[in-house]
Amino acid sequence: MSRAALLVLADGRFPAGGHAHSGGAEAAVRAGRITGAASLEDFCRGRLHTAGLVAASLAAAAAAGVDALSLDAAADARTPSPALRVAARKLGRQLMRAARATWPSEELDALARAFPKGAHQPVVLGVVARAAGLGASDAAYCAVYESVSGAASATVRLLSLDPFDATGVLARLAPELDRVADRAVESARRVAGEGVDALPAASAPLLEIGAEVHAGWPVRLFAS
């Protein structure tokens, strides 16, 4: 495992399309539910323990070599919002493109062939981690961090929030990121014996509803 490879993959500037997605922050800002650093922190914490945990578990399982097709189906079942399924597949396809150029691998090529329109992003992330020589824990860390960092940087743009405040939110969440990543790896480990049903399915109602509301706007800054 190369710690530097993890930094390359986790870098917010890794060109895989994340910058155009707000993780639901745009909808929450417009609805008046995120108004500053405190409500951003609550939003991110809620995302972390739901969408973040699920994404990290899928990524960890994929990184551990669990069959990507069954993980992708598990991701579909855990994503009732069609807008979020579309976003997850788009991001998966974009990550796939960037990763195949960065860490060419037979496994990535096979996954790309199986999902020409993109697999769910966390599943791709896990396979990318393998291609980069990283492990399940690294993949889980990437996923949990992405689950909050995208929303935080989007909120900086949406609310002109002080970027130091937004970064402070991420730093305060760090211990919880650790715990969620650990839990994700643990659940991924159980998949071998119990199947993909062992993966968490935590959901956040307003993330799902907000994603559908957002998808219906004629004018918006972020893709999701």
Added chain:
Amino acid sequence: MHLDHSHDGPAAVSADAHRPNGSRRALRIGLGGPVGSGKTATVAALCQALRDELSLAVVTNDIYTREDAEFLLREAVLPPERITAVATGACPHTAIRDDISANLEAVEDLEDEVGPLDLILVESGGDNLTATFSKGLVDAQIFVIDVAGGDDIPRKGGPGVTTADLLVVNKTDLAPYVGSDLGRMAADAKAQRAELPVVFQSLRSKGGVRDVAGWVRAQLAAWTA
């Protein structure tokens, strides 16, 4: 991205001139420039000038998703399936330069769905003078400024003005009203760009986009040669 082919090399990652089936992909030309300089109007005029002789499509990178695409749809310059809007998260320059993955999906989806295409115009949302397109996304780029934005823009330079394959100075009809000195703009542009071409145009006059359309035809001839 075309994922159904075998893994002989790292796939059409970005700038590869061929599609996975071996055919030549469409020429991609980017149009960037400051807000309000007439990028969308230039794209619309180019579509009208070229659509009968070429198979073409447009990708827009709006600040607010779909605004420019909606304009093009309203003007009916192309059938709707040939116009795609990419969401940029408020940062068009990121989407055309730093992280081009969404734009690459868009151009490749267009080739798949309405292709074969000769030409894809990729329009950036109005951004600042430093915004340029990645070479991984476009084969050539046009930077559009206008006389009303100040006749000192060519002198100030910046990556767009200095390095674009074509600099378009738009709205020349307004020059007398805003006190812009076209001669000075031409001289400053020459100083910044050496041999790189500059076109002065007004889309108010009939055939106003003729010179830019001619430049695009020449690019396409070189691409398919």
Added chain:
Amino acid sequence: MTVGGVRAAARIVARDDGRGGTSLPVLAGDGPLALRRTRGSGAEARVMLVGAMSGPLGGDHFSVAADVESGARLLVGSAAATIALPGQDKGGARYDVRLSVADGGELRWLPEQLISAKGSDLCVTTQVEVGATGRLVLREEQVLGRVGEEPGRLAGRLSVRVGGRLVLDQELVCGAGAPGGWDGAAGLAGHRAVGQLLVVRPEFAEQPMTARVLGESAALMPLAGPAALVTAVATDALRLRRVLDAALATFD
């Protein structure tokens, strides 16, 4: 761990009676999970869950199973809301629901709300198997606290397979002791009622429902499979029911 906890089980089997109606060869429940057959309409048999005592309390373990056989039609409701209460037992309570709908069968599972009272700790699992040509309407409503009361901990997991394929797996944990952020802008944002309406129909395989927003706090979402889910949050149980009823009406 479960000293004093109540074990209660109820089981329903609905069968096509061959004369255009539905018979109930198994209708067994006791204590807090008593069952009553009520007057049905047409081919559909109707059953009410009649809580003979309040609960579940900490340490209790309830389970309900309903199997709708091929061609049978069953509606299950409940006489009153279920209230999760704290018990003397420190352990949490469990409520497990297992539903199956065979090909050509139809189940409408429309119980009243589940209310999480202060200090309670309840884990609900609902597992549903629907045959490829089975039909299902399932409603779940969770209310956090009685009027003006802080909620206990309420965890629910709903998983639904249609034709053997998982179409929905969703877990919601909220209330005291739930992972952080459950009441923030991503979770409930102060809403005290949350509910879901799941509709499975074979025709959705060809013609899925179109995604639709139902106000700012509810959405109808076609799932990846022949099913659609309405998720809604509301300030209280009454408003939630209104949204879900209106959503249900749009399916017909």
